[in-house]
Amino acid sequence: MLEHYQPAWMSAEHTLLGDSARRFTAEHIAPNDERWRQQHRVDLETWKTAGALGLLLADVPEAYGGMGGDFGHEAVIYRELTRAAEFGFTGGRAVHAIVAHYILHCGTEEQKHSWLPRMAVGEAIGAIAMTEPGAGSDLKGVRTRAERRGDKYVINGAKTYISNALNMGVLIVVAKTDPHAGSKGMSLILMDPRDTPGFSVGRVLDKVGMPSQDTCELFFDNCEVPIENVLGGVEGQGMYQLMGQLPYERAVLGLIASGYSERALALTVDYTKDRSAFGKPLFEQQNSRFKLADIATTVAVGRVFNDFIIGQCIAGTLDSATASMNKVWSSEALGDVVDQCVQLFGGAGYMNEYPIARMYADARVMRIFGGANEVLRELIARDL
Ligand SMILES: Cc1cc2nc3c(=O)[nH]c(=O)nc-3n(C[C@H](O)[C@H](O)[C@H](O)COP(=O)(O)OP(=O)(O)OC[C@H]3O[C@@H](n4cnc5c(N)ncnc54)[C@H](O)[C@@H]3O)c2cc1C
Structure with a gap:
């Protein structure tokens, strides 16, 4: 029934990409699910394979390394991935795409050119750190502080339940840049988690489900990031x-x-x-x-x-x-x-x-x- 129903948004190009995603899911996702569940993370190689096949950042313009498609291209990929009933890569890919969209829509030209091409090929996996032990739904309660000192932000605080934490190569941190400015005191700060002294990733959290997702705590202990890493180049825009x-x-x-x-x-x-x-x-x-x-x-x-x-x-x-x-x-x-x-x-x-x-x-x-x-x-x- 549903198999024969063709939505108005769907073109031949979407169908072709769906076929490619279906093959990728059968060859690279379904057979690895059990192993990923045991090791609590998806293989980095799988991300690179997806990137090489054009299955990451399908709706990001080609100028930034994406496929230049629309949200329909993303949709056909998710529809094929969910056929494997696997939540590790699929959930991680969703976070990755969401992070890419923050950079695409809010980032400076330099930030877009610096991160998106690497994200498109699976070299830099995206993660976003909003939630803290004391603040989840109510993000105004975020306590992680990014204090400006000269040409750097010094970040201190802790985050929890962060997806893609072991695999990530680019992290957006939600932090207070001005604790007295209410919602105007919040900023999103990009950082390279593999190359920022003072930053560390805690253990993989023991969850009820999604064991193949690398969900962890993050710790920031006087982490220094350049001020140009604030998303969009202007402080206080986070909320x-x-x-x-x-x-x-x-x-x-x-x-x-x-x-x-x-x-x-x-x-x-x-x-x-x-x-x-x-x-x-x-x-x-x-x-x-x-x-x-x-x-x-x-x-x-x-x-x-x-x-x-x-x-x-x-x-x-x-x-x-x-x-x-x-x-x-x-x-x-x-x-x-x-x-x-x-x-x-x-x-x-x-x-x-x-x-x-x-x-x-x-x-x-x-x-x-x-x-x-x-x-x-x-x-x-x-x-x-
Ligand atoms: C597997 C997993 C992966 C995650 N990945 C990420 C990630 O990558 N990055 C990230 O930043 N966070 C991540 N999170 C965190 C997730 O976004 C938060 O758990 C979620 O936003 C809820 O926040 P909280 O857990 O602090 O619950 P709380 O804010 O304490 O809320 C608890 C419950 O109270 C109720 N509640 C809260 N506020 C209201 C309200 N205004 N009105 C009515 N009821 C309300 C709701 O039922 C809610 O479920 C992840 C969580 C899990 C479990």
Whole structure:
């Protein structure tokens, strides 16, 4: 059904890129998932392979090393990646793309030319450090301080739950440059995490799911970075820059969540057709059929909503409330879908050797990060 539906935004070029992403996913993502889960990080080589195939920064202009496509090119890549039901590379790539967009839309020409070409080929993996032990949803509570001394910022503080922390080659740090200036005292500062004395990465955090994601604490102990590393070249723009990029981030997360719902449905249809109980396949039991019919409907609605969002992104008209609706709806739908799919798998659905069990644990965080869904509901309500 969905296989034959062609959204208005999709061109032959998008389809071709989707084919390439599908091959990449089958050859380089799916076979490595288990190993990455054990080692708590994705291989750096895989990032470089993705870069060589043009599968990173698909919607960044060619002048900065990207593919010169639009958000539809990004979307087809996420749709193929989520077919592997793998969250390490897929989630890390989303953070990488979000970081690239901060640089693209807020950076100076020099910053764009310095970082984006390396990010496009997978040499510099992007990470962004907003969250701290004492401040997550409420970023005004950030305590990390970047103090200007001569031609340098001296950064002190700590961050936590930071994705891509072991693999990163470029980091955006959210820091207070003026603790007395309220939201105008916040800045985003670019740094090279491999070459900044005083900076260190803590242990990989032990999470409920997404074990292949290198999520860590970061420590800044008198880290010196040149003042020209402030994103956009002007201090105090951090809060506005964050607000400006949030719709993009939420569009990406909505897409990923709805892609995983599609995958969970496909896995469960296959399983219930294959396994029998009481003399017939589970799929022939009325409850299974009704549940799967409901899940398929949810998946179809999610796909159409996401296609609308993709169209808005391509047109440059996506607003924060609509993007938030998509992130909230798609991540909650995913939670519900994987929970019901686990039930249809029975005991097998609780065994980590089955992808559906891993998805159940991996998917939970999608309602928490990228803006907790309650915070996003508040944003949506403000627009009513
Ligand atoms: C696996 C993982 C990866 C992550 N990656 C990154 C990363 O790369 N970079 C980064 O900076 N951060 C990252 N985070 C952090 C993530 O963005 C935060 O966890 C999230 O923003 C919530 O912040 P918090 O954990 O401090 O929760 P809190 O802000 O303490 O909120 C806790 C709960 O309170 C409720 N709540 C909070 N505020 C409100 C409100 N105004 N109205 C109603 N309810 C509210 C919500 O239910 C929320 O879930 C990651 C987190 C995880 C788990």
